[in-house]
Amino acid sequence: MTIDGRIARGDRTRAAVLDRAVARATEDGLDGLSLGQLATDLGVSKSGLFAHWRSKEDLQLATVERAEQQFLDQVTRPALTAPRGVRRLWALHDRRIAFYESELLPGGCFFAKVQFEFSVRPGVVRDRLATTFTLWSDFVDNLARLAVREGDLRADTDTRQLAYELESFALTAVMQSRLLSPEIAYRYARRAALDRLRTLATDPALLPEDLA
Amino acid sequence: MTIDGRIARGDRTRAAVLDRAVARATEDGLDGLSLGQLATDLGVSKSGLFAHWRSKEDLQLATVERAEQQFLDQVTRPALTAPRGVRRLWALHDRRIAFYESELLPGGCFFAKVQFEFSVRPGVVRDRLATTFTLWSDFVDNLARLAVREGDLRADTDTRQLAYELESFALTAVMQSRLLSPEIAYRYARRAALDRLRTLATDPALLPEDLA
DNA sequence: TAAATGAACGACCGGTCGGTCGGTTACCCC
DNA sequence: GGGGTAACCGACCGACCGGTCGTTCATTTA
Numbered sequence: 001m002t003i004d005g006r007i008a009r010g011d012r013t014r015a016a017v018l019d020r021a022v023a024r025a026t027e028d029g030l031d032g033l034s035l036g037q038l039a040t041d042l043g044v045s046k047s048g049l050f051a052h053w054r055s056k057e058d059l060q061l062a063t064v065e066r067a068e069q070q071f072l073d074q075v076t077r078p079a080l081t082a083p084r085g086v087r088r089l090w091a092l093h094d095r096r097i098a099f100y101e102s103e104l105l106p107g108g109c110f111f112a113k114v115q116f117e118f119s120v121r122p123g124v125v126r127d128r129l130a131t132t133f134t135l136w137s138d139f140v141d142n143l144a145r146l147a148v149r150e151g152d153l154r155a156d157t158d159t160r161q162l163a164y165e166l167e168s169f170a171l172t173a174v175m176q177s178r179l180l181s182p183e184i185a186y187r188y189a190r191r192a193a194l195d196r197l198r199t200l201a202t203d204p205a206l207l208p209e210d211l212a
Numbered sequence: 213m214t215i216d217g218r219i220a221r222g223d224r225t226r227a228a229v230l231d232r233a234v235a236r237a238t239e240d241g242l243d244g245l246s247l248g249q250l251a252t253d254l255g256v257s258k259s260g261l262f263a264h265w266r267s268k269e270d271l272q273l274a275t276v277e278r279a280e281q282q283f284l285d286q287v288t289r290p291a292l293t294a295p296r297g298v299r300r301l302w303a304l305h306d307r308r309i310a311f312y313e314s315e316l317l318p319g320g321c322f323f324a325k326v327q328f329e330f331s332v333r334p335g336v337v338r339d340r341l342a343t344t345f346t347l348w349s350d351f352v353d354n355l356a357r358l359a360v361r362e363g364d365l366r367a368d369t370d371t372r373q374l375a376y377e378l379e380s381f382a383l384t385a386v387m388q389s390r391l392l393s394p395e396i397a398y399r400y401a402r403r404a405a406l407d408r409l410r411t412l413a414t415d416p417a418l419l420p421e422d423l424a
Numbered sequence: 425t426a427a428a429t430g431a432a433c434g435a436c437c438g439g440t441c442g443g444t445c446g447g448t449t450a451c452c453c454c
Numbered sequence: 455g456g457g458g459t460a461a462c463c464g465a466c467c468g469a470c471c472g473g474t475c476g477t478t479c480a481t482t483t484a
Binding site: 026027028029031032106107108112113115116117119120121126129130133134158160161164165167168169171172175176178179180185188189191192199 | 238239240241243244320327328329331332342376379380381384387388391392397403404411
């Protein structure tokens with residue numbers, strides 16, 4: 001099983017384009033993405049892009065997929081190393097905010113930006129984003145339900161409601177961080193989640209005492 | 213003091229254009245707004261728009277101003293009829309969600325959409341939005357401080373933090389309402405705020421018992 | 425009634441957009 | 455070493471973009 005150098009080259013190009021596309025989309029949106037600019041930025045030709053994706057919409061879908069992978073690698077998977085229960089919920093939120101803080105993406109969060117862009121624009125991109133968000137929401141809900149089963153959270157916890165609130169705090173952080181002061185926004189987002197989890201936790205000592 | 217019919221006509225046109233611009237911007241964003249489409253929609257010529265605004269950026273600024281006015285009329289001012297304190301805070305949040313529910317704007321919320329669009333795009337529009345948001349944030353904070361002074365909220369309430377959380381719940385509602393189910397999103401947004409206010413209120417009876 | 429004014433129009437500009445097409449280059453396999 | 459194939463390129467297209475210009479028309483003013 002030898003490696004085809006041509007295909008490897010194509011894979012490298014695809015990866016580079018998608019990384020760039022994810023980053024740029026956090027600034028100008030998925031639709032604001034111009035294929036010509038994207039190509040120029042990467043030192044390739046515009047027509048070269050069409051060799052990999054048949055249309056702009058194709059590229060947009062691939063970009064969403066890449067962003068999902070990135071989020072999984074940078075946020076979700078690391079958070080799963082935390083112990084089951086309320087600590088894992090907190091780890092997920094904390095990691096997420098840390099990811100925004102890292103400035104790895106200039107606009108902060110790909111999904112926040114793109115969901116607002118496409119939430120009222122019917123099409124396959126919107127549908128894909130809706131599916132992704134539903135899966136994410138279910139995932140957080142499952143973590144919360146697990147925390148209830150583990151006895152970390154009060155038995156009468158509304159896990160869906162909790163997932164909504166955690167989502168709110170993170171989403172707002174990424175918006176306010178770019179419009180006002182980042183440090184303040186992230187502190188609010190962490191504090192809000194910590195307070196909320198503490199009121200629901202059976203043993204608040206599982207959560208960090210206060211924020212640095 | 214007679215009325216100049218020509219100027220009155222211009223005023224009518226300007227108002228119609230801006231109303232339409234606010235509505236469309238909630239769908240396609242302020243930059244996604246095309247002057248040609250906007251003109252066609254309203255049955256006027258594109259060049260006619262330039263008689264009222266010198267550039268697209270000028271029109272964008274005027275559109276922001278119009279949206280502020282609309283929000284003031286539909287949300288802020290009505291909420292001020294509620295009694296000072298925690299009831300007024302709740303009224304503001306409830307009215308805001310109701311405004312989103314009304315579908316008066318197809319995209320739900322002008323500012324949510326546009327803030328995400330311009331938060332990482334330097335320029336006069338972004339600056340204007342940042343100023344508007346700061347004023348709004350201060351306004352909510354002042355309502356909360358007033359509620360503390362009135363004895364409605366616990367004396368150790370972090371009013372800025374509260375303002376952040378209320379903002380979060382509303383912002384997320386408008387996003388999720390268009391991506392998933394509106395009813396569910398709005399219920400989460402109201403429930404979250406109500407729960408939060410109740411934990412801080414000295415007399416929870418001032419708040420509605422539960423949601424319809 | 426004639427001059428002045430403000431709103432609105434159609435034609436048009438340079439530029440950019442997404443997308444197409446006919447190559448050229450470089451690598452793989454027989 | 456020759457044929458096939460995948461990556462990539464430059465030239466080009468029609469559509470649309472924001473914006474300008476000269477003009478028309480209704481109304482106000484002198």
